[in-house]
Amino acid sequence: MISSRAAVLHRPGEPLRIETITVAPPGPGEALVEIAASGLCHTDTTAFDGGNPSCVYPAVLGHEGAGRVMEVGPEVTGLRAGDHVIPLYGPECGSCRMCLSGRTNLCWTIKDTRDRGVMPGGTSRFRLGDQTVHHFMGTSTFSQYTVLPEIALARIRSDAPLDSVCLLGCAATTGAGAALEDVRNGDSVAVFGLGGVGVNVVQGARIAGAKRIIGVDTVAAKRPLAERLGMTDFVDASAVDDIVGAVHELSGGGVDAAFECTGIVPVMRQAVDSLIAGWGTCVLLGVEPSGAQLSFPPVLARYGRTIKGSYFGGVKGRSGLGRFVDLYLDGVLDIDSQITHRAPLADINTGFDRMGRGEGIRTVISFD
Ligand code: NAD
Ligand code: ZN
Numbered sequence: 001m002i003s004s005r006a007a008v009l010h011r012p013g014e015p016l017r018i019e020t021i022t023v024a025p026p027g028p029g030e031a032l033v034e035i036a037a038s039g040l041c042h043t044d045t046t047a048f049d050g051g052n053p054s055c056v057y058p059a060v061l062g063h064e065g066a067g068r069v070m071e072v073g074p075e076v077t078g079l080r081a082g083d084h085v086i087p088l089y090g091p092e093c094g095s096c097r098m099c100l101s102g103r104t105n106l107c108w109t110i111k112d113t114r115d116r117g118v119m120p121g122g123t124s125r126f127r128l129g130d131q132t133v134h135h136f137m138g139t140s141t142f143s144q145y146t147v148l149p150e151i152a153l154a155r156i157r158s159d160a161p162l163d164s165v166c167l168l169g170c171a172a173t174t175g176a177g178a179a180l181e182d183v184r185n186g187d188s189v190a191v192f193g194l195g196g197v198g199v200n201v202v203q204g205a206r207i208a209g210a211k212r213i214i215g216v217d218t219v220a221a222k223r224p225l226a227e228r229l230g231m232t233d234f235v236d237a238s239a240v241d242d243i244v245g246a247v248h249e250l251s252g253g254g255v256d257a258a259f260e261c262t263g264i265v266p267v268m269r270q271a272v273d274s275l276i277a278g279w280g281t282c283v284l285l286g287v288e289p290s291g292a293q294l295s296f297p298p299v300l301a302r303y304g305r306t307i308k309g310s311y312f313g314g315v316k317g318r319s320g321l322g323r324f325v326d327l328y329l330d331g332v333l334d335i336d337s338q339i340t341h342r343a344p345l346a347d348i349n350t351g352f353d354r355m356g357r358g359e360g361i362r363t364v365i366s367f368d
Pocket of ligand 2: 041044171
């Protein structure tokens with residue numbers, strides 16, 4: 001048992017509380033990780049109001065972290081103390097039907113226990129006094145020490161600064177990965193929502209060779225960073241009435257690829273409606289409110305448009321994340337300019353308040 005400072009969400013509607021929890025040693029197939037830094041992501045906020053059915057309270061939130069392996073449990077073969085790692089909310093077991101399909105980065109081997117807030121053996125490693133505290137997204141990176149299954153840890157090169165590459169645990173990989181998969185050289189692209197995920201779609205589209213990258217956001221202050229990362233045109237959704245019409249005009253009849261990065265269902269429909277007929281592809285990245293439905297006339301798909309989604313940018317965590325660390329260290333992928341705020345764990349609620357007001361892009365919490 002070790003003590004760990006952690007941000008705990010006791011129940012919906014309350015702010016996070018900084019507590020000293022105890023963390024049990026790693027079980028079979030698990031590793032104890034010391035988190036160096038963790039970004040604040042919009043997905044964490046789905047637990048705030050009780051709307052995320054996979055959050056079991058009380059819980060340690062956080063899923064965009066990076067750290068070092070402190071100790072490995074029995075049966076761990078591919079990790080040892082000192083390794084630098086990025087926790088994965090989407091694991092890669094390498095042997096299930098999904099992993100072997102060659103068609104998806106999803107791996108649901110431990111989804112059932114992850115969505116119940118416990119480790120694959122069925123128990124939590126976190127306690128506060130005599131109370132059980134649950135894991136969240138299988139990662140719980142808002143704790144100085146956390147435990148993860150080996151299959152949910154990507155080992156990365158040790159020269160990458162952990163307080164930057166933590167963003168590869170979610171937003172940077174989700175956005176850049178999705179764009180690199182679906183954008184072709186010369187394409188026109190629309191990106192709805194220029195937050196942590198959206199700005200990375202912008203730079204992924206630039207890296208993929210897009211000639212026109214149209215960003216749409218309700219907050220004009222998102223514009224300068226998106227431009228720096230490759231956005232060529234901006235549509236201010238708070239000032240323009242016909243957003244879809246504006247995207248069609250800028251792209252000469254509809255974009256080749258549209259990416260939805262807000263999680264707002266009517267914005268998803270705008271993204272679909274922005275596509276060119278024949279081949280336009282809409283990629284849904286935003287997480288909708290629980291139970292929401294998206295509707296569209298079937299003819300949109302019949303006339304050759306593709307509507308798809310992407311989870312973690314389509315990237316397989318353990319075998320695919322190293323490429324993105326390399327892109328960052330080679331100066332191709334810009335992570336640092338998205339980190340608009342850095343803060344200690346004690347100020348985590350202030351960071352989420354900023355996100356709620358649409359200020360800045362990413363806040364990174366540092367434990368070092
Ligand atoms: P964020 O809060 O940083 O960004 C959201 C952006 O959308 C903000 O810039 C905001 O101003 C803008 N916006 C709000 N309303 C808008 C509107 N009507 N039109 C255009 N823009 C609007 O959030 P984030 O961390 O970038 O996450 C974005 C979404 O992606 C969330 O739903 C999150 O849960 C989801 N997400 C999905 C994955 C995945 O694997 N698919 C991974 C991470 C996050
Ligand atoms: Zn996230």
